[in-house]
Amino acid sequence: MKPSRKWKGAGGAAVALTLWLPALAVSAADFAPAEHEGARQLLEELAGRGIERDWLEAALQDAVFQQGVLDAMEGAAERRLRWDEYREIFLQPERVSRGAAFIETHEEAFRRAQAEFGVPPEIIAAIIGVETSYGRFTGRHRVIDSLATLAFHHPARGSFFRGELAAFLEISHEQQVDPGSLEGSYAGAMGYPQFIPSSYRAYAVDFDDDGQRDLWTNPVDAIGSVGNYFAEHGWRRGEPVYSEAEGPGTPPGQVEFNQTRRPYLALSELERAEIEPLAELDDSTAVIPLALEVDDTQWRYRLGHENFYVITRYNHSHLYAMAVTELAEAIADLRELDPFPLSASASDEQEGSL
Numbered sequence: 001m002k003p004s005r006k007w008k009g010a011g012g013a014a015v016a017l018t019l020w021l022p023a024l025a026v027s028a029a030d031f032a033p034a035e036h037e038g039a040r041q042l043l044e045e046l047a048g049r050g051i052e053r054d055w056l057e058a059a060l061q062d063a064v065f066q067q068g069v070l071d072a073m074e075g076a077a078e079r080r081l082r083w084d085e086y087r088e089i090f091l092q093p094e095r096v097s098r099g100a101a102f103i104e105t106h107e108e109a110f111r112r113a114q115a116e117f118g119v120p121p122e123i124i125a126a127i128i129g130v131e132t133s134y135g136r137f138t139g140r141h142r143v144i145d146s147l148a149t150l151a152f153h154h155p156a157r158g159s160f161f162r163g164e165l166a167a168f169l170e171i172s173h174e175q176q177v178d179p180g181s182l183e184g185s186y187a188g189a190m191g192y193p194q195f196i197p198s199s200y201r202a203y204a205v206d207f208d209d210d211g212q213r214d215l216w217t218n219p220v221d222a223i224g225s226v227g228n229y230f231a232e233h234g235w236r237r238g239e240p241v242y243s244e245a246e247g248p249g250t251p252p253g254q255v256e257f258n259q260t261r262r263p264y265l266a267l268s269e270l271e272r273a274e275i276e277p278l279a280e281l282d283d284s285t286a287v288i289p290l291a292l293e294v295d296d297t298q299w300r301y302r303l304g305h306e307n308f309y310v311i312t313r314y315n316h317s318h319l320y321a322m323a324v325t326e327l328a329e330a331i332a333d334l335r336e337l338d339p340f341p342l343s344a345s346a347s348d349e350q351e352g353s354l
């Protein structure tokens with residue numbers, strides 16, 4: 001009902017009628033290379049890399065401008081959440097139990113990924129759990145529309161998304177799928193693990209050996225691809241993600257907390273700010289000091305290690321990396337696996353009880 005009300009008095013029946021017809025009547029060929037300079041240049045570039053012109057022409061011709069995608073980008077500057085609020089979103093019991101079930105269903109793939117890439121099943125499952133609830137919510141935007149819209153209508157990030165659009169067309173072509181049939185997030189992240197096209201091209205693997213790298217519908221390929229992504233970004237087999245620590249009531253101003261860089265502060269320096277690890281770590285160890293706000297007055301300290309940094313390569317947020325880690329721990333708990341080496345202090349304690 002909305003369209004007719006909105007358009008009443010602004011053009012009458014003809015306009016309202018157009019809006020009720022399928023989208024192609026309104027906006028097809030927004031990016032037809034014959035008329036759109038940016039699309040034409042992209043076509044030339046990809047044709048130069050060996051993709052048939054007709055195929056490219058048809059793919060770009062099919063793309064539709066989506067104002068909603070630009071609006072979503074605007075809205076994406078997330079409200080700053082406290083750690084406990086952020087954690088609450090991802091640590092729901094259902095996400096934990098579904099994670100354990102997901103591992104059980106694909107146990108062979110998880111085991112193989114751990115052997116090959118060194119990444120524990122629970123970490124891979126937690127990534128897929130946080131991203132898409134184990135493949136249940138993979139996004140409802142046509143990727144070709146989102147990426148064409150962002151590539152050519154987002155001044156600040158257009159060149160980044162133009163690269164993603166090119167990578168998207170290359171993958172679709174390689175995998176012999178119709179690009180118009182693929183859906184993802186408004187920013188073009190796709191499939192079980194929400195890989196953007198450039199990551200898809202670089203890190204997706206054909207983990208069930210059927211000749212396709214399919215992250216859209218194949219959980220086994222997704223499991224191997226997340227493992228490969230982590231291995232390629234420096235995941236250290238068997239090392240903890242973080243250590244528990246204790247410190248003053250409020251985070252000392254002289255320490256730079258929560259940076260998603262390689263471990264950057266030596267324990268000896270943290271000691272001067274009265275932040276001490278609860279695990280036994282060498283004084284020269286560099287860490288990422290984390291101060292997590294658990295309510296308006298309370299803080300929790302942790303020390304991120306190299307593997308914590310690696311998780312932030314998936315999403316550049318310390319809250320994201322911590323949520324993935326805690327979800328992984330909760331899944332491991334549910335599967336009654338211990339000692340589980342994600343936290344150094346936890347595994348130390350458990351070692352004593354063996």
Ligand SMILES: [Ca+2]
Pocket residue numbers: 205206207208209210211212213214218221
């Ligand atoms: Ca495959």
